[in-house]
Amino acid sequence: MSEATLERLNANFRKQAKYPTKVIQFGEGNFLRAFVDWQIQQMNNQGLFNGGVKVVQPIDKGMTKMLDEQDDLYTVLLEGKLAGKKVQSHEVVESINGTVRPYEDFQSYLDLAKDDNIQFIFSNTTEAGISYDANDKLTDQPQNSYPGKLTALLYERFKLGKKGFQIIPCELINHNGNTLKKIILQYAADWNLGQGFIDWINQENDFYATLVDRIVPGYPRDRAADLEQEWGYRDSLMVKAEPFLIFVIEGDQKLKQLLPLKDAGINVVVTDDMQPYRNRKVSLLNGPHTTMSPIARLAGIDTVGKVMNDKDFYKFVNDEMYQEIIPTVQLPQAELETYAEGVKERFENPFVNHELASIALNSISKFQARLLPTFKRYVAKNNKLPQRITLALAAYLKIYAGKADFEPSDTPEILAAFDKIKGATDYVQLALQNDAFWGEDLTKYAGLEAQVNRDLTVLDQAGARQAVQNINAGGEV
Template identity: 25%
Template sequence: MKLNRSNLDKIIAASIPNQRNLNAQVGIVHLGFGAFHRAHQALITDVTMKELGGDWKIVGVNNWRAAGKPIPETGTEQEFAQQDNLYTVAVGENESVSLEVIGAVEEVLFSNQVEKILAYMTSESVKIVSLTITEKGYCHHPSSGRLDVNHPLVVHDLANIDEPHSAIGFLVAALKIRKEQGITPFTPLTCDNLPENGHVLKQVVLDFAEQLEPELATWIRDNVQFPCSMVDRIVPQTTEQDIAAISKQLGADDQCCVSTEPFLQWVIEDKFNNERPLWEQTSISNILLTDDVIPFENMKLRLLNGTHSSIAYLGYLAGYQTVANTIADPDFKTFIRYLMDKEISPSVHVQGIDLEAYKDQLIERYQNTALQHRTWQIAMDGSQKLPQRFLQTIQYGVEHNVSTPGLALAVAAWMKYVSGVDERGAAIDVRDPMASNFFHIWQTHAESLDEVVSAFLKLDTIFSAQLASNEVFKQQLVEYLDQLTQLGVKQTLQRFMQTHSIQIK
């Protein structure tokens, strides 16, 4: 039996949509229709329409061009269409799994369906265009936050604005049409892991529009709000084993399902151009509308994402395939908690949050064996993630006299990871837009780790000039890269904890 509308009344193992959300009209276009969005914003919007009504159905867009992949002949669009755009969210905590069928999606499109996508994005009924396009989808320099005008997608879109390939090109193209037709602009709502993500999105959109048509840039600056937001939920990449297990429990074949954890959080700057769903008024907790998202962003990016990436690079090099496997090792668990308490927490300042409880909860979330969150998946695109996950915290330490040797060790582990060879000599499939740069550094300077580190620090799209010139930071990187190379991760961690008098817990 296939999951679809005609079979909904036969589903007894899951919560299912009601007529409110099934019959609603489109109000949101989402760029980057991946597993995270389906388990987070789409689920929250689904519950909002179920409980409160409103026309907030979602049109999802998968931007394969921006991901550097060819447009597939079959894929997510067809799979969703075959299921009447229904899918299941499986919430797992160790051995317990609950299911919810989501009815918030109207249609899923590929980015080559430009005319149809822009028709939705320029419709008066669409009030929000949200994004989860990952850090690299912003076509920007992570160290400065400015648009990379030499990015191939940007070059293409500036010359062909009616046929955009990038998410930024789609936003500007749609806003241009709405301006020309006198339609109130939608609110661009970024949900990606970038510090001050709304400000970053505004900057790259304005940079793009300025290159395209300065008058358009002025109109966007005067008329369009770009709220910041912080999203939090661990959503691993869905595997064939996940699909088989969820379909079996559901009693229906679901090729579009996703797995996630019980925890969910969404903090949104209450700054919209027009109407929005009343997400914060639903039965879901941890949804907050606020005037200042930035402290929440820093907390999440540094404590969760920073330690997640530390687990990914160190854990993968040590041979651990998942976060749960890695954190089950007492050395890793102790090191990660040390990072949270001694090196990261001093840079986190957020009112109304019990930080100790938040850190305890993070460790519990990492230990959840229901989530087979692969270290390799988290390790992707490190060049786009390092500034906000590691380097800003290290810079805070430099400016406020907080020692951060553990974060330097994590950065050194990243440098070792992108060499493309793990500590057992096996090849690593490094997925990163700068992978060729890293390969060249290692090929050219492999005989001298000092030269390797120096070459990495010259990558000014990642490292700020201030941090790159910091001799203490550089020497820490050389020392830890040498230890990782000579001793491996486990012995390096043990030596680190002995040196810093950290008791294994």
């Protein structure tokens, strides 16, 4: 069947009736559609939620019209490994039941406040989305910032005398719910909306902090035409995701009943403190990425998948997880080990071509955020250096000294600072003690400078693979 004869995905493909709108969602991008909307679909499939989503396009340009052209339907393609088993599946997601474009019809946006069925507000407006814009005014139609738009909607809801919302942002910033609430209260004060509204925000609305985790590569451009032939319909908004998902939500336990994700088999955690889970992800997923990137690239390996298919590097990454990272994270060991095994499956995903060069972007700030906390906890606990993280540090210093077959990719300020010192005889000392790189002087850690110099000697003379093999054998680099 030719592409021209395929029917575009439309309401004829629906298996469920449209449910009443229970969710307002700010954002229509790949991640929310493969994460939040997919989860709502799973609850609806099992009759646990019976609610739909009204999607608000948070910026002037977006994809809501494309959604409407497909009667708000699209396909989620899951590919990868989960619990040791290969997963390849697809599902038409029906949870979106309409879209709103505030830049075209602001009144339709405010009218969402009238709907008593709506209980939840989700968002993913990028990390920069939860920000304060001093130029926003209540009279704007619409406000520029997401918190400004949300404040206007909440004020409309308040004036109608209706109940508040469960507000669950998914932007990738720490304390996202608290930050969003703080900005909304700032607008309430700036716009002189009154103490009654402020009290209503505080008493009638719940703001949750979240940690979201699912790799969503997005539209599978290279295979889309073949997939459409296989499925028998055209879909301009198909989105590919890994099977793995975890949704950590910090806040009132009542959310378990209001939003029965766990009952639908979703990997969700509602907790009073999400920081250990954040530390777990940053340490056990982002940390090994940041460790493997410089060392494997120096050994001529270019993707995460190839790292995991290499006997030497697989052992190196596995041992980093179990010997250097897991003992430093304050969560039950069994839970950490289960997560680590899941991370390794994700790293091995044959359907995701994750290039180490992309991980290497802005490596110095990533080392500070993703590896240095583990390094410090390990040193404090064991009174010795973590060998693998230390080797990664040495590998970065080799690359930033201009001694690799590829160039480092970082901010102009970082690159300029390295250019000033990379030819110095005391290069390692100058680099380690630069708190602009690491947030502190790393030469204060006993033995670190000497070990980095030894690691660099091996990297220069024997190569990265030999350095890895030395550690794998249980010895010094």
